[in-house]
Amino acid sequence: MKKTYKIExxxxxxxxxxxxxxxxxxxxKDAVVNFMTLKMKVEFEEG
Structure with missing residues (x-):
């Protein structure tokens, strides 16, 4: 499952x-922060 979060x-x-x-x-499982858009995408492990 993947989710995107707004960060400050x-x-x-x-x-x-x-x-x-x-x-x-x-x-x-993975996380990527984009400082320019202030968003963090997180991929979670199944289960």
Whole structure:
């Protein structure tokens, strides 16, 4: 399952930290943060 979230970050470094933390979360298959659009796409593992 994939979901897109609106996020509020002030800098690209913060966006990168958010992406890495989300990727390291149990149940998350992949995460991509787009700093320009302020959106984060998360793909969750099945089950």
């Amino acid at each position: 970050v002030d800098c690209a470094n913060c966006a990168n930290k958010m992406e890495l933390a989300t990727k390291n979360t149990a149940g998350v």
